[in-house]
Amino acid sequence: MTDTQPEARPAQTFAEVEDALLSRWPETKLEPSLDRIQAFTELLGEPQRSFRTVHLTGTNGKTSTSRMIETLLRALDLRTGRFTSPHLEKMSERISVDGEPLDDEAFVRAFNDVAAYTHLVDAEQEHPLSFFETIVGMAYAAFADAPVDVAVVEVGMGGAWDATNVVDADVAVVLPIAVDHEKYLGSDAATIAVEKAGIIKPGSVAVLAEQTPEVAAVLLERAAEVGATVAREGVEFGVISRTPAVGGQMVSLQGLRGAYDDVFLPLYGAHQAQNAAVALAAVESFGTGLLDEDLVRAAFAEVTSPGRLEIIRRSPTIVLDAAHNPHGAEALAAALEDSFAFSPLVGVLGVMEDKDHEGLLNALEPVLSYVVCTQNSTPRSMSAAALGRAAAEVFGEDRVSVVPDLAEAIDRAATLAEAQEAIEVSIGSGAVLVTGSVVTVGEARAMLKGRQ
Secondary structure: OOOOOOOOOOOOOHHHHHHHHHOOEOOOOOOOOOHHHHHHHHHOOOHHHOOEEEEEEOOOOHHHHHHHHHHHHHHOOOOEEEEOOOOOOOHHHHEEEOOEEOOHHHHHHHHHHHHHHHHHHHHHOOOOOEHHHHHHHHHHHHHHHOOOOEEEEEOOOOOOOOHHHHOOOOEEEEOOOOOOOHHHHOOOHHHHHHHHHHHOOOOOEEEEOOOOHHHHHHHHHHHHHHOOEEEEEOOOEEEEEEEEEOOEEEEEEEOOOOEEEEEEEOOOOHHHHHHHHHHHHHHHHHHHOOOOHHHHHHHHHOOOOOOOOEEEEOOOEEEEOOOOOHHHHHHHHHHHHHHOOEEEEEEEEOOEOOOOHHHHHHHHHHHOOEEEEOOOOOOOEOOHHHHHHHHHHHHOHHHEEEOOOHHHHHHHHHHHHHOHHHHOOOOOEEEEEEEOOHHHHHHHHHHHHHHO
């Protein structure tokens, strides 16, 4: 950034904003410091201090749980902002107000409101603002401008050093912690937990999903250190019972203030029932106390979570799931066994180069009859050929195809799913599962919706 560079002109279109944001440091490039985001939010007038916050971290389940928390808060007539990442199809999905992503005009306005300040920060700091830091600033400014009563904010990666962590949340939610982003966060869950525990602030309530003993110890130590109140899944709250049902499941949840029975959750899998229990405890912790049972039922019945065991098409059935690490793939495999009877189930897998693809393949092998290895359009995508070689080691060569083009891979899988005899399984209802990466699932979703 030179002194002679002219002040950026306001963006006119969504595409211009997207281009300006993507020209910054990518999300995958990290420099652990809150200096830039703090300088940025100071220039913006500390917008994150103008609303209360529920802050979420954890390895998997953040977006689904954020959406549940937001739906419950909106049922209580609170105006909400929601910040989630990454997006499935469109960048503006990351910033929602009143349950809806910003439209193109509002997204452009949110960018233009902060754009002039980005250059000031770039000029003062050793490194320029990243894409993620900039969009966090946009979100916080948009929430203050709305104004919202409460923001539901999902960390990008980690916790302590995550750009979202300039908020002092009323409620810190820690979903299950497993190993992911090893390069940045550490190679064991307890080390990762130290970073994620950084969102637990003095005087807050820490709502903790069920964790391994070593992770739980780290989180409880942090809570004690800062004087946070703790609510633990399996102790203070949890899932009493769950039964798979058409279109989702029926659950009974033990909240912090009481039990909520016969709640229909239109999402699949035990992990989503657990996310629902966590969401309920988070909202109760927010100071709302015991919630009206009918309000809880009505709110949960409305919950959606695109790209999370989402049936996007029938005949053959095509299911999308954004699992991108072994922990997520295990939850996905359990949910498939629990809620569906697809036979054969043909996987379309496209994963990122930096992910544990072997762990993912091993977790999915028992539930997939066959796998079509593909890739998404980003430079970070593992090549279909390399994924195919790894898949052959796990599935055997006769259960693997390599089709680099995603649209063709989905078509190939659909053909295989419909032609049961081609892979010698008993007659059942064949289906396709597209998984392995949020980007792969987002690209598939855009494609399949376009064909409808």
